[in-house]
Amino acid sequence: MVHYQARLDATFAALSDVTRRGVLEQLGRADASVTDLAQRFRMTLTGMKKHVSILEQAGLVTTEKVGRVRTCKLGLRRLEEETAWIERHRELWSARFDALDELVDHLKREEKANARSKRR
Structure with a gap:
């Protein structure tokens, strides 16, 4: 369980940054060197x-150094654990919102019924 949580933490921390999400999108189109990525995102090499x-620690990216060039590509992880975690919580919140919708509908019907009975 601790390994599972640490992996989720690393993945969500990696995905929490707009630049890192952009890097993943870029690498989804084509492998790139760290230098190319730095230029594309207008930031320092460091x-x-x-x-x-x-991203590499989270397993989302792998790098390979050939000579002086470090090339990045998408990692092999498919994010199954993260997807399952999100789906469980989506189902939980959907059920809660459905129950809230039912309660609101019930209260509106009661309010209308009370308003009709007061008019009589």
Whole structure:
């Protein structure tokens, strides 16, 4: 359970940043060097290396160094655990909102019935 939570934490932390999400979108189109990514996102090489490192620790990105060039590509993780976690919580909240909708409808019907009985 602790390993599962740590993995979720790492993934959601990695995905919480707009630049890292952008890097994932870019890598979904084509592999890129860290230098190319830094230029594309208008940031320093050091800053991009930090972002790539966080994505790599979460298993979302892999890197390979050939000579002086470090190339990034999408990792092998498919995010099944994260998807399952989100789906469980989506179902929970959907059920709660459905129950709230039913309560609101019930209260509106009561209010209309009370208004009609007061007119008589």
